[in-house]
Amino acid sequence: MEMTALSRLTGAGSDDIARVLRAILEYADETLSADAWQVAGHANVPFADLLDILQKLRERGLLEFPDSSGASTSEVRLTKQGEALARELRVARTENVTCQTCAGSGFEFEPFHDAYHQFIPLLAQRPPAESTYDQGALTADSVFRRLALMYAKGDVADQRILLLGDDDLLSLALALTGLPREIVVVEIDPRLCEFIERVAREKNLNLRVIQHDAREKLPADLRAHFDTFVTDPSETIQGLLLFVEKGLAMLAPGGGRAGYFGITLIEASMLKWNVWERHLLQNHALVFTHISEPFSLYAKGNELGSGVNINFPPMLVPPRAPWYRSSFFRVETLKEFVPPADYDSNPHDELYQDAESLDEAWAVLASGQAQSPIPVPEEFLNASAQRAAQAQNGLGRHVIAEFWNCENAQSENGLADAIEQAVRSARATLLDLNVRRFYPQGYSAIALLAESHLSLHAWPELGYVALDVFTCGDADPQKIVQQLEKHFRPRNTEYIKIPRGRVRMGLLPEPITLPVPV
Amino acid sequence: MEMTALSRLTGAGSDDIARVLRAILEYADETLSADAWQVAGHANVPFADLLDILQKLRERGLLEFPDSSGASTSEVRLTKQGEALARELRVARTENVTCQTCAGSGFEFEPFHDAYHQFIPLLAQRPPAESTYDQGALTADSVFRRLALMYAKGDVADQRILLLGDDDLLSLALALTGLPREIVVVEIDPRLCEFIERVAREKNLNLRVIQHDAREKLPADLRAHFDTFVTDPSETIQGLLLFVEKGLAMLAPGGGRAGYFGITLIEASMLKWNVWERHLLQNHALVFTHISEPFSLYAKGNELGSGVNINFPPMLVPPRAPWYRSSFFRVETLKEFVPPADYDSNPHDELYQDAESLDEAWAVLASGQAQSPIPVPEEFLNASAQRAAQAQNGLGRHVIAEFWNCENAQSENGLADAIEQAVRSARATLLDLNVRRFYPQGYSAIALLAESHLSLHAWPELGYVALDVFTCGDADPQKIVQQLEKHFRPRNTEYIKIPRGRVRMGLLPEPITLPVPV
Incomplete structure (x- = not known):
């Protein structure tokens, strides 16, 4: 009871x-x-x-x-x-069976012992972790366990590697092995940039450092270029997606590229893991190939609670050993992978703190104030408030287009890009795009837009494409149709435009035949 | 070049x-x-x-x-x-860095050495693997590595564990530790059932065996009962989903239940992994918490190619060591988890063989016949071959419906079900359904059908729903519209039907106004 x-x-x-x-x-x-x-x-x-x-x-x-x-x-x-x-509750006392040799990572870093021994003193010299940037460095062993895992997967030797943030100096560890073809670090903290650059210069390492706030768009020459990215994102819903999707945007298109990121169950609930996993699988052609034991240990801890007046005796004593740990995720791209667009984060998004964050937990403990639930991220929502206002003119505009004798309807290659660009050109927002190939031929694409939808069905054997674009708000469906016409290059076309949702009845008017777009 | x-x-x-x-x-x-x-x-x-x-x-x-x-x-x-x-291709020679202590599993099974030593002779006595049932037993070390991983996650001690198929005798290994509260094995092979039962009797193990074909519904008393399930599914798309979803159906509701399954990249492409991962995340409140190194080794191999006359010299010699291996996946349920319904598999679904199967690969090699691509499963697909034939009459039929003053457009509750049923009632095939709620109100649904698509956009504040159903083949779009009309209960409706893709030009006819469905 x-x-x-x-x-x-x-x-x-x-x-x-x-x-x-x-x-x-x-x-x-x-x-x-x-x-x-x-x-x-x-x-x-x-x-x-x-x-x-x-x-x-x-x-x-x-x-x-x-x-x-x-x-x-x-x-x-x-x-x-x-x-x-x-x-x-049927909770039994268990022994620790984590492999002592590899700390549960499954890999040994003995082959990299030269690099490891050069790395140890560097870690001691690094600028202290800075909580402004949500930092906290991995232990040297954890850095090399990550490195060994990546190496075993073929993601290190002769590969082009991007580090999106590098508190852990993994870039230096990688460079010290001499194995990667290219290493680029994008890091916000000027002290860290300077440190990594200085070491790279002194040791003549193959390494490039770019000081940049990853909340903003990355330099264009990094786009669609890398084989592998690694990031240790902040653990808000927006924070993780921002860092991981920026990493994806920098990978070369096609199959076999890899992305790595560390996440915890200390600052992220399983519900967050679920949101992340679903979002990434739904929006990108990738697969989760590896979710490790949380073998990555952080030298975090001593900083916590300092200056905070908490009434929680066991944690007034600083931790005697590293306790904060994270799982290492690996995603691999499918052949169908196309790097997504890079984007500036919404400045109103809080990337570093939510109700599950450590700092927040301390603050709550100090203040005794209840916390609010994790905020639902902007991109899962949408400002559809204007919708009702448009009821007078019809809520939406629907353009039906028939493309015949298309020069470029043979395959769905490049279609996702064309749709993305067309949607962007009309200032509409793509929420979800699903391109499906059928056997033995034919393909469909349906896109959910914040402003309604786009659908198309192609019969390549007939050179025919059926296109529908339905938008509400300011977005112009004709613009999208015109852009996709440029993609398919039909020799014959027909269009009708149907206003949808005109207030009250008598809503379905005679279709208006549009002029053929130039 | x-x-x-x-x-x-x-x-x-x-x-x-x-x-x-x-x-x-x-x-x-x-x-x-x-x-x-x-x-x-x-x-x-x-x-x-x-x-x-x-x-x-x-x-x-x-x-x-x-x-x-x-x-x-x-x-x-x-x-x-x-x-x-x-x-x-920038493929460099790499050393094997897999941890030799734990074979990459991350866990040691030393604490279970008593059970291990009792297990070894049992493995030697087990009935030989039977390819009819897609069998192939794990090595003893692999069985105990799985056990150690499960134990470390809290899924063994004092837990109720279901094994859906048990070629590997994991049930006996678990029972020999004396740790689980309850172990139930559902196994199709009567020889294995008898063997496991006999050993359990002789050693007085806490273990229950049910001989049952898991393609059929499981006994009702197993439903929603277990803390943990384990299965080594066949690796067709339908096969894995059948076994894993049956396992989920047997888990108790709520958070913290675990499911384990082994899958390979030998008989399953990354595309299949992607389909599985997406399907499981989209349909069940769970999260992937662990995807291991492929540490599970099978004593498969000697059976292969026997009796098959292949012209592939390197594989005429049987393997000298286990080579077939699989990754061990762990999913954990979220608090919101409700066990899905159990179901009989579709007798027309081929659960064991597809173009990625080992046996199929051998048969192809023997016959010299090219293989067809993996059959995309019924529910993801459709025979779209008839499409071209219909070009004469128009390739597709597009019904545009406007529902006004709907009694049931307030929320998207029940909508996904209604769409699924409507699609099924028209004998169409739902490939993908995306229901999205907008802030502060409104929602959209787009569904990709094997026969084209369905889209709807709802403005609950206006009681208005814009519905489009586009089908080709035999599926009747009007039927879908009628079903969804029953869901939304509009007081006013309008429809037009537009044939799409009529051969050649002059394709867009006057819209035909349909009679209002009863």
């Missing part, structure tokens, strides 16, 4: 409570005491939720803070009652 | 050729000879494509088969010209 009441009370699902209990039991000694930092690193629950659950467990007498002054130890300990809850 | 011509010739993308060359170089000795079986296991290219690429490389003088009788060795060797191609 008590137990079920507890689940209800915390607001967390019993699965989150089970995760926290599992982490406590995994890191507990015989007295069932565990280091709160390691629990935070292994619970797979966002930090703020973890703190909330730990506090509520304590209030209910299920958990104790042995050093309640927070002066000497960061331990938490399950009470007898806490043990009973773990049993009820 | 030669090189680019080669890429064109093989029909494979240069990325696939690069993958094959990378695997050759990774497994090559100093003379650049590599075991063809290991190359097949590591190329990350479907087996049939691999054979095709190896043969074409040989025809072009880029690759040699040192033992051209196929009597003693399965080696393939790059020629000087082949090395040059590798350089051109």
Whole structure:
């Protein structure tokens, strides 16, 4: 009873409570005491939720803070009652079976020991991590474990590699191996840029550094150029998508390119992982090939909570060992991959902080103020507020076009680009584009626009394309039709334009035959 | 020149050729000879494509088969010209950096050594693998590496575990640890069922075996019951989805449940992985938390090619070591997870073989017949071959409908279902459905059909819905419109029907105003 009441009370699902209990039991000694930092690193629950659950467990007498002054130890300990809850939730004490040789990464970096030994002193000299840029450097071993994984996948030797942000100095580690064909670092922090550049000069490394705020468009010569990108994005929904999609925009088209990014379950819930995974699969021709154990350890921790007056004794003591860790994701492009457009981030998007962020969790703890839920990102929404206003003139304009004897309807090559450009030229916004090839021939494309939709169906064997463009708002459907006509190059065309959604009835007028676009 | 011509010739993308060359170089000795079986296991290219690429490389003088009788060795060797191609494609020779301790799995199974030592003799006694059931057993080490990974994730101790198919005897390994709360095996092969049951009886293991063809609905008492499922599905698109979705149907609702499945890049292209990943994320509240290195090795191989008269010398020699390997996927449910309905598979679906299957690749090699591409599954596709035939009557029929004063246009709740049903009622095939809500109100849905498309845009504040249904073939667009009219319940409607793609010009007729459907 008590137990079920507890689940209800915390607001967390019993699965989150089970995760926290599992982490406590995994890191507990015989007295069932565990280091709160390691629990935070292994619970797979966002930090703020973890703190909330730990506090509520304590209030209910299920958990104790042995050093309640927070002066000497960061331990938490399950009470007898806490043990009973773990049993009820079927959380058993487990041994740590992570491979000690590779820390769970699956790869050894022994072949790179020369580079490794040159790298260690560099890490000590790097400018200190700067929280303004959401920094926090990986341990040297973690850097080289990432490197080994990338190498094993064929993404290092003789490859063109882009690092989008490089707190971790992975660029230097890569360059020290002498293996990549090209390494470019885009980094916002001038101190880091200077440091990496200086080391590269001194050691004569093949490495180029560009100081740039990745929230803005990247230099055009980087576009569609790389084989591999790596980024350690911030973990807001917008932040991750911005960094990863910019990475994708810089990859060369076609199959076999790779993107790597580190993400945690400390500042990102599984729901966020789900949003990211779905978004990336829906919008880009890629596949997840690898989601690693969270083997990447960060030298974060000492900075946390400083200057914040918190009443959470176990975490008043700084962590004794790295605890913050992330999983390394690998995506690989399919043959159909076309690099997406680069874009400036929306200046109103908060890229670094949301309710799941560490800093936010501390601030909440200090202020006692409840947090708001993670904000839903701009690009999943849309300003369709003007729609209603247009009801008077018809809500939408629908152009139906028939293209016959097309010179360029044989295949869907280049079609996605043509649609993207056509949509952009009409100042419309492409939300989703699906191009599908049929067997044995033929293809369709449907695009969801913020302003309605575009559809086309091609019968290459007949040189025929059926095109529909439906827009509302200011976007001009004829412009899109004209652009796509340039793509298909039909010798014969017909069009009609149908106003849609004219207020009240009698809405479907005689079709208006448009002049053939020049 | 030669090189680019080669890429064109093989029909494979240069990325696939690069993958094959990378695997050759990774497994090559100093003379650049590599075991063809290991190359097949590591190329990350479907087996049939691999054979095709190896043969074409040989025809072009880029690759040699040192033992051209196929009597003693399965080696393939790059020629000087082949090395040059590798350089051109920027494929460098890499060392194997897979962790030798854990074989890349990231976990050690030392804590389970008692169970492991009891397991080894069992594996030797098991009934031989039966290709009718797409069997092929994992090595004992691989079984225990899977077990260790599952254990580390909290999915073994005190958990209720379902095995959907169990060639590998993972159920016995799990039971021998004594850790799970409950283990149920659903297995089609009566010999295996009997074996597992007998061992369980003799060793007094906590284990229940149900002999059942998983293509049919599972016993109702298994539904929504388990914490964890494991399956090693066949690798057709339908096969994997059938097994994994049945596993999901048996999980208890809510967050923190886990599903595991092994899949290869030997019998499944990255395109298939993409289809699977997208389908699972789009249809179920889950997240991919783990995609492992392909550490699972199968004792497959000796059975292959027997009785098949192939002209491919390197593979006339049976493999000397396990070469067939798979990645282990882990999905975890979100709080929002509801187990899907169980279902009988469509008896017309081929679950075990497609053009990427091993057996199929051998058969092709034996017959010299070109293979057809992977059959795109029923639900993703359609026989669009009739399309051309219909050119006389117009290729497609397009119904434009305007629904005003709808009683049920407030939200998109239930819309996806309504669209699915409407499409099914017209015997059309839904390939992709995208429902998007706009802020602050309004929503759109676009559906790609095998027979063209459906789009709708709703202005709930005005009670207005703009609907377009465009079909070709036998599917009747009016039927879809009628069904959706039942969903939205408009008080006023208008329709026009426009034939699309009438042969030659003069194609756009006067619209025909349809009678209002009853």
